[in-house]
Amino acid sequence: GENVEQHPSTLSVQEGDSAVIKCTYSDSASNYFPWYKQELGKRPQLIIDIRSNVGEKKDQRIAVTLNKTAKHFSLHITETQPEDSAVYFCAASAASLSQGGSEKLVFGKGTKLTVNP
Amino acid sequence: NAGVTQTPKFRILKIGQSMTLQCAQDMNHNYMYWYRQDPGMGLKLIYYSVGAGITDKGEVPNGYNVSRSTTEDFPLRLELAAPSQTSVYFCASSYSWGNTEAFFGQGTRLTVV
Numbered sequence: 001g002e003n004v005e006q007h008p009s010t011l012s013v014q015e016g017d018s019a020v021i022k023c024t025y026s027d028s029a030s031n032y033f034p035w036y037k038q039e040l041g042k043r044p045q046l047i048i049d050i051r052s053n054v055g056e057k058k059d060q061r062i063a064v065t066l067n068k069t070a071k072h073f074s075l076h077i078t079e080t081q082p083e084d085s086a087v088y089f090c091a092a093s094a095a096s097l098s099q100g101g102s103e104k105l106v107f108g109k110g111t112k113l114t115v116n117p
Numbered sequence: 118n119a120g121v122t123q124t125p126k127f128r129i130l131k132i133g134q135s136m137t138l139q140c141a142q143d144m145n146h147n148y149m150y151w152y153r154q155d156p157g158m159g160l161k162l163i164y165y166s167v168g169a170g171i172t173d174k175g176e177v178p179n180g181y182n183v184s185r186s187t188t189e190d191f192p193l194r195l196e197l198a199a200p201s202q203t204s205v206y207f208c209a210s211s212y213s214w215g216n217t218e219a220f221f222g223q224g225t226r227l228t229v230v
Contacts (some may be wrong), residue, residue, distance in 0.1 A: 045221070
């Protein structure tokens with residue numbers, strides 16, 4: 001089955017700096033890679049996702065890159081703000097059983113990001 | 118639009134007691150999931166369902182049971198609660214196989230004493 005590793009487990013940056021969180025996955029059939037943000041005491045919410053036919057995707061201050069050959073993907077947050085402080089989860093899954101792989105969305109263990117004012 | 122609704126939000130159980138965590142979604146999603154989140158840890162899949170009448174085990178199914186009699190509801194049953202089941206439980210749903218956004222409920226914080 002799929003295994004997703006996420007690093008680092010904690011990350012502290014100064015406001016205005018960039019933050020990068022990296023994930024690796026094991027199942028070559030995986031082709032959907034979402035990122036979720038979970039604020040303290042709240043539910044996880046999708047912030048950006050990428051599919052395997054795309055190498056990079058941007059949405060304002062956040063971007064995700066994907067390297068299918070190396071089986072890793074990363075979240076980049078630029079010009080960080082205190083409200084970016086949260087736990088971020090990466091995840092991976094396959095598009096369909098007919099392509100092999102698991103339909104289950106498998107999450108990394110999360111990265112606690114702290115943005116210091 | 119309510120999205121995914123979980124009840125209760127908090128519960129304290131004694132060892133050996135049983136309870137059902139309720140989950141309902143109003144987005145007509147076929148796919149529903151139960152995750153548990155231990156302190157400082159990620160989300161571990163307990164059970165999932167790809168449609169009414171169909172359920173399957175995730176990573177950590179022991180001690181839990183589920184049913185899916187309707188598209189909207191996906192209750193999680195804890196039998197003989199143990200301290201190891203102290204966790205935050207999240208229900209989620211998505212439109213299709215895990216390649217679209219998963220919408221999460223607000224979570225149930227369960228403590229077994």
